[in-house]
Amino acid sequence: MNRTAEARMPVQVSVDVVLLTLVEQELHTVLLRRAAAPFAGVWALPGGYIHAEEDADAKASAARVLKTKVGIEGAYLEQLATFSGPARDPRGWSVAIAYCALLPMQNLPPQSVDISVLPVSALPQLPFDHRAILEAALERVRSKSLYSSLPVHLCGETFTLPQLQQVYENILGEPLNKVSFRRKMDEMDWLEAVPGARQSGAAHRPAQLYRVKPAFRQELALSPRGL
Amino acid sequence: MNRTAEARMPVQVSVDVVLLTLVEQELHTVLLRRAAAPFAGVWALPGGYIHAEEDADAKASAARVLKTKVGIEGAYLEQLATFSGPARDPRGWSVAIAYCALLPMQNLPPQSVDISVLPVSALPQLPFDHRAILEAALERVRSKSLYSSLPVHLCGETFTLPQLQQVYENILGEPLNKVSFRRKMDEMDWLEAVPGARQSGAAHRPAQLYRVKPAFRQELALSPRGL
Known part of the structure; x- marks a missing residue:
């Protein structure tokens, strides 16, 4: 606490969203093709940095990511867990506040060259620690379905x-x-x-x-x- | 994602720890007297910034805070939730990754002028959103006690x-x-x-x-x- 914010190594803060839906009775998730480095062109969970000048909190950041990058509004959103450390993102020590979103299939946007809806049992290799984030979301949704709406x-x-x-x-x-x-x-x-x-x-x-x-x-x- | 890290408003990332113990059959929590502004001199949850140059992840940050500020090691630690927004800390848009820690009373350090162990039913007013973080910890511990060890x-x-x-x-x-x-x-x-x-x-x-x-x-x- 003696060091000022300027003297500390910067920590990148982003949100990542596991957006789940049911297609033909199987859980699917939405992946976006990354436009920029790192992992440009690779399919990944929707995510983005917090915009401190406009987001009311991290949940609002997640809703903004879904709106601007996936084109949807009104999904059920709940915070999953926060993933952190020096190795999860090649750009440096980072924090990803992960959210789980649920949406009926009919509310999803059409797939495109940059938006894909895939069964969770048949996903490509995911960048960063997105596989761990996805597994945490599946575990959460399954366990919570045992005792909730x-x-x-x-x-x-x-x-x-x-x-x-x-x-x-x-x-x-x-x-x-x-x-x-x-x-x-x-x-x-x-x-x-x-x-x-x-x-x-x-x-x-x-x-x-x-x-x-x-x-x-x-x-x-x-x-x-x-x- | 088009803006660089430099162009974005900075986001402060800290960890806060709700350290719970049982004293005379009642849940107690550990509060520290804040040394520096904001809220200097006020009792608050143990917490601190992430030290990217030394912490392996946010859980390691929480363990470091407990070791250096409370003087304990080996507490059970689990991530609670992440609190965020522009208003929770007067220094600006911030993220607090909150942890819950449990420790038997006999492993606690002695109380001092800067370390207090108080019943959760009789806490002073807490700064930041520490009251909400504490309530979330109590809710988590109570609900998880219904189905776990x-x-x-x-x-x-x-x-x-x-x-x-x-x-x-x-x-x-x-x-x-x-x-x-x-x-x-x-x-x-x-x-x-x-x-x-x-x-x-x-x-x-x-x-x-x-x-x-x-x-x-x-x-x-x-x-x-x-x-």
């Missing part, structure tokens, strides 16, 4: 209970008991039936459509004893 | 099962059922009896002493369905 952020605005259960199952990689799943959702008390709305195009009896109660649109509902 | 880091090297249960209860603020607590500890399979060691000074039948199995000294044992 997190998966709903991969659903559209309305969904049937079978569709919601399918999303949970796709993340967890295992089937869930229908009766106990519904009981848990009831206990968590975070869903409401959309009045008069039923699934269209169903072969038999159309299922009721649900949506998230307003109180739980910005924060997660928790199930203290798990699913 | 985290509380053991508040115990000494050996302990009886009643002592361990007491530590869990002190953190959770509620009594636990002895039979189910012991069954959960058994299921988690992270404790071993210290051969031939029994609690000294017990009034009646001396209780068996336990310690953490080597595999769980650096990482937590988890109970997937909670206590």
